[in-house]
Amino acid sequence: MFNRPALTDIVARTRGDLLTRLTQDELLRRADAEINTRVLAGASHEIHGYLDWISLQIIYDTADDELLVRWASIWKVERKDAQFASGNVLVTGTAGQTIEAGSVLKRPDGALFDVTADTVLGASATAVPVLAEVAGVAGNTDAGMQLTFLNPIANVQSVVVVDSNKLANGSDIESIPDLRARFIERIQNPPSGGAADDYVEWAKEVPGVTRAWVYPKEMGAGTVTVRFVRDDDPTIIPDPTEVAAVKSYIDSKRPVTADLYVVAPTPVTLNFNIQLTPSTVAVKGAVEASLRDLLLREAAPGVTLLISHIREAISTAAGETDNVLISPTTNQVYTTGQMPVFGAISWV
Structure with missing residues (x-):
């Protein structure tokens, strides 16, 4: 990792180098040596700053937004444009x-x-x-x-x-954090001609899709089932139009030998009953945000959501000093296709 020296360190280095090359008489005749030292050190400090910036741009997880988009494009991971509903x-x-x-x-x-x-x-x-x-x-x-x-x-x-199908498929331009995560995932999981990871990546290439899961042989031999969600929409569960859009896109990418099924997860509302200390608006908001983040990280179709992780999410919320989780009281187990979605919190 490149370590950029402080300006004071560069001044001291330059001064030391300059003074070691001058005799005492020369020092007396050249009293502007200190000025020259600071001018040279200032220029060097700017160059070091540029080197420091470059060291961040050549690594994908620290590159600035503009260069990240360019790096990703070279790897054929294009930033998803905003789409019209x-x-x-x-x-x-x-x-x-x-x-x-x-x-x-x-x-x-x-x-x-x-x-x-x-x-x-x-x-x-x-x-x-x-x-x-x-x-x-x-x-x-x-x-x-x-x-x-x-x-x-x-x-x-x-x-x-x-009408009953609503106005759908509108999505915002892909955020830089989402693009960075998808880009790094592409590097770590290169295309494999139709492997499970490929189906996940294909689904996530569709605008609006944020998370996806693949289930080989769920519908029988030679089948692939894909489920996905749209976390940035008011409702994360996709509607039939959005499901059809993902299936159409994956059909254009997948091996012709696979039978593809794209289906929406079955949402199961997860409610909480919590006794909280202190029971202020700010702390309640922090607890809700922490629980929503837990579901964003761990909720998936057919998952088992651990009660210990729910308790941890509440306990680590900013401002919380004590709590009692009245419900749920056990691990939350979901069957094939079922997925927990945030419901409501009842405060005791």
Whole structure:
């Protein structure tokens, strides 16, 4: 590891080197030797600083954001771009009326969505495809949410609703920590022509996917089952549209001999009942954050979540001095496909 010397050390080295090369008479005639020493040391200190920076950029786990993206790209690990939420809204109006592409809908919070294709209304509510104007997870919209046409259309009801499949697949640009983790994982687990790790990596290459697991032969000989979650979405469990997107992507990568199944984990809500000391808002928030972090690190389909780890997460929360975990009281065991998701905390 490169150790950058302090400026005072560089000054002392330069002064010592300079003085050893001058006689006493020369010192008297050249009283500006100290000034020269400091000027040279300052320049050297800047060079040492650059060397210190370079030493961090050549290692993947310490490289700055811009260079990390470049390093990852060389290894063919591309940063995932933000994606636009899309889906259908149900529009009611006079049969035969056309909803033109480019018509704009507005959500109550101001988010805008564009109609993507000319659609002729039928006798009942008609599905009209829309796309969020701004990429990101904020564009995802629950089924049943009401949107309003920004400019009213004759013979068409201004208020529409999102259909049962919701507006989905919106995701933010991949964070640098997530890219770094995925990049290092790629180096440590190089592609192996369809090995288990390959399926995990392929799933995580899809925008919005943050964690994935693979289960060979779960559906029988020659089968591969993949489950995944989207931790940055309001609900981490993917919907059918998001599941289909991951399956389509992996199908384009996997060996043709494997039968692929991509399914969403089955969520099982995990609630907590805790007696906490001190029982302040700040400490309660710290405990909740610690428990959520535990699930982020250890929750997986079919996992056994240890009660000792739950107790540890509570006890290590900032500000906590004592606690009693009233429930759960035992290890939390989940069957195939089941996955614990954070529910609520009851404070005693």
